Amino acid sequence: MRYLVTGSAGFLGANLVMRLLADGHEVVGLDNYHSGLRANTAMLLGRPGFTFVEHDVVEPFDIPCDVLCNLACPASPPHYQQDPVYTLRISVLGTLHALENAERHKARMLHASTSEIYGDPLVHPQPESYLGNVNSIGPRACYDEGKRAAETLCADFTRLGRVDARLVRIFNTYGPHMRGDDGRVVTNFLLQALSGKALTVYGAGQQTRSFCYVDDLIEGFVRVLALRENQGPINLGNPNEFTMLQLAEAVQRVVGSSLPLRFEALPTDDPKQRRPDIAKARRLLNGWEPEVQLAEGLARTLAYFRNQAQGRSA
Ligand code: UDP
Secondary structure, eight states: OEEEEETTTSHHHHHHHHHHHHTTOEEEEEEOOSSSOHHHHHHHHTSTTEEEEEOOTTSOOOOOOSEEEEOOSOOSHHHHHHSHHHHHHHHHHHHHHHHHHHHHTTOEEEEEEEGGGGBSOSSSSBOTTOOOBOOTTSTTHHHHHHHHHHHHHHHHHHHTTSOOEEEEEEOOEEOTTOOTTSOOHHHHHHHHHHTTOOEEEETTSOOEEEOEEHHHHHHHHHHHHHOSSOOSOEEESOOOEEEHHHHHHHHHHHHTSOOOEEEEOOOTTOOSOOOBOOHHHHHHTTTOOOOOOHHHHHHHHHHHHHHHHHHHHO
């Protein structure tokens, strides 16, 4: 099969491409390096079956494929808030162009949606049936509302019989090939710990997130694409929930040193809690279950960033 992966230079894109190549597929990657890394493309170009197109999804594209995975979008709050109007354009126009490309080539599509469509959730944990609590005019809205509109486009194309577009709602995910400077909590804590700095905890650190190791997520993608029928949105994530203070402790244990915490202001509209209800994924995806737990996943991610640092200083 020939896959097109938009956002192939990003964290999830690069990990997905590696998995698809390992499964024996041909993969075309597409990215414009707005938030993706040239190093990820360089790493992928060394592998048979991979080709790359540099393109901005805000402009239409025409690339033959059997399956299109629509991952192009900055995803960390500092990155997507840097140019909020562009983020909204990427989410909405990028998804429209992906759907049009998939329709033209009769390709199945996987769309990377997000737990952010639930906003600051009032229902906990969040099942797919929860309609969300999003501030449409806050600093996160460019991403949250953009991703909601992208879901609408996928649902309408699917209802109209134009494209079989499958929605996965991705909860916080981490692992190798993340950008060290993406400003997310896992990368911030790991890199701060590696350089012996204080860990920056926003607010009182009582807000919660549930962290999924990237390999578990990618396995979920593959299984959603393999479903015979489109089953509507499916949450993918690890349901084990931690406060940011607990995450800081977990990072300290993995690094093996006790580091001071530096408390900083809580960003506006920062969700207070987040945990996926993954009953639907468990039921439909052939026993899918996140297998890599936090300590193990943090250790693997730490090893990746350590190697990166050694590579730079060598
Ligand atoms: N956070 C933190 N310290 C950091 C970065 C983030 O305490 O250095 C908090 C942030 O306020 C949020 C959580 O960690 O409550 C997860 O933030 P992240 O940006 O990783 O992802 P989000 O789930 O908010 O999109």
